[in-house]
Amino acid sequence: xxxKKHIGMDLGTMTVDVERGRLRFFAKAIxxxxxxxxxLDAAQAxxxxxxxxxxxxxxxxxxxSRDGFGYLETMGVDLRQLLHGEQRFTxxxxxxAGERLTLHTRITDITSKKGGxxxxxxxxxxxxxxxxxxxxxxxxxxxVRNPEVSA
Amino acid sequence: xSTSSRDVAVGTELPPLELEKINRATLALFAGGSGDHNxxxxxxxxxxxxxxxxxxxxxxxxxxxxxxLITNWVPQERVREYGVRFTAIxxxxxxxxxxxxxxxxxxxxGEQRATIELLVTLADGTVTLRGDAVVALD
Numbered sequence: 194x195x196x197k198k199h200i201g202m203d204l205g206t207m208t209v210d211v212e213r214g215r216l217r218f219f220a221k222a223i224x225x226x227x228x229x230x231x232x233l234d235a236a237q238a239x240x241x242x243x244x245x246x247x248x249x250x251x252x253x254x255x256x257x258s259r260d261g262f263g264y265l266e267t268m269g270v271d272l273r274q275l276l277h278g279e280q281r282f283t284x285x286x287x288x289x290a291g292e293r294l295t296l297h298t299r300i301t302d303i304t305s306k307k308g309g310x311x312x313x314x315x316x317x318x319x320x321x322x323x324x325x326x327x328x329x330x331x332x333x334x335x336x337v338r339n340p341e342v343s344a
Numbered sequence: 345x346s347t348s349s350r351d352v353a354v355g356t357e358l359p360p361l362e363l364e365k366i367n368r369a370t371l372a373l374f375a376g377g378s379g380d381h382n383x384x385x386x387x388x389x390x391x392x393x394x395x396x397x398x399x400x401x402x403x404x405x406x407x408x409x410x411x412x413l414i415t416n417w418v419p420q421e422r423v424r425e426y427g428v429r430f431t432a433i434x435x436x437x438x439x440x441x442x443x444x445x446x447x448x449x450x451x452x453x454g455e456q457r458a459t460i461e462l463l464v465t466l467a468d469g470t471v472t473l474r475g476d477a478v479v480a481l482d
Contacts, residue, residue: 221373247411
């Protein structure tokens with residue numbers, strides 16, 4: 194069982210530079226065909242100062258900013274038993290390549306279901322820009338299966 | 345396709361997004377591109393040691409596909425909120441289709457907004473993601 198003492202755990206504040214090359218690689222990996230996400234001219238023609246950060250890429254920035262799934266290992270979670278349960282983003286504005294963003298993540302809840310056969314970890318992240326303005330918020334629910342526990 | 349508030353009503357369907365079949369290269373590319381290096385999605389030995397028959401797709405890959413459905417319909421600066429529940433694993437060789445339907449309209453902060461109900465469905469009918477997004481119209 195995951196120790197409930199980790200509720201409220203502050204995973205810290207990390208600063209990441211959004212790189213055009215990373216955004217193009219992400220676009221390729223998701224089969225993106227809209228040139229706004231890969232071609233600077235197309236992005237600028239659509240009113241963007243640079244390539245836009247696509248809606249789910251903040252999750253990738255989270256992984257980059259806190260050494261991947263290291264926090265789960267700290268909690269003793271076997272990564273092989275991890276499933277993503279839910280993910281939600283709230284957007285305050287579009288972010289772009291060339292920006293330096295600051296991500297601050299906390300563990301906001303840990304609960305168990307089915308007599309401990311499933312444990313749920315809720316994680317909340319704020320994304321702010323260099324002026325300290327909120328760009329986006331991300332909230333994720335990770336599910337840890339404990340197959341040795343029979344429900 | 346117009347997304348002006350004049351042309352959007354409850355029941356309006358977004359143009360569906362049909363994806364290619366997911367193969368091992370898709371998963372390897374997304375592992376690198378997304379920064380999710382969990383080997384369960386790219387290393388069959390790791391997947392088998394956890395009791396799976398084979399590797400399976402990253403949930404965030406399907407969420408990114410659904411994101412494409414949304415931004416194909418409205419420019420991204422109009423997306424206010426986007427969330428999903430992952431309801432089933434996406435196995436190798438599955439072929440996902442993303443669909444969305446407007447379920448409500450409201451005026452919030454002086455702008456007309458539509459709430460879209462979102463689904464990712466595999467060719468065999470399995471629903472792998474259920475989600476919703478709120479977008480500004482006009």
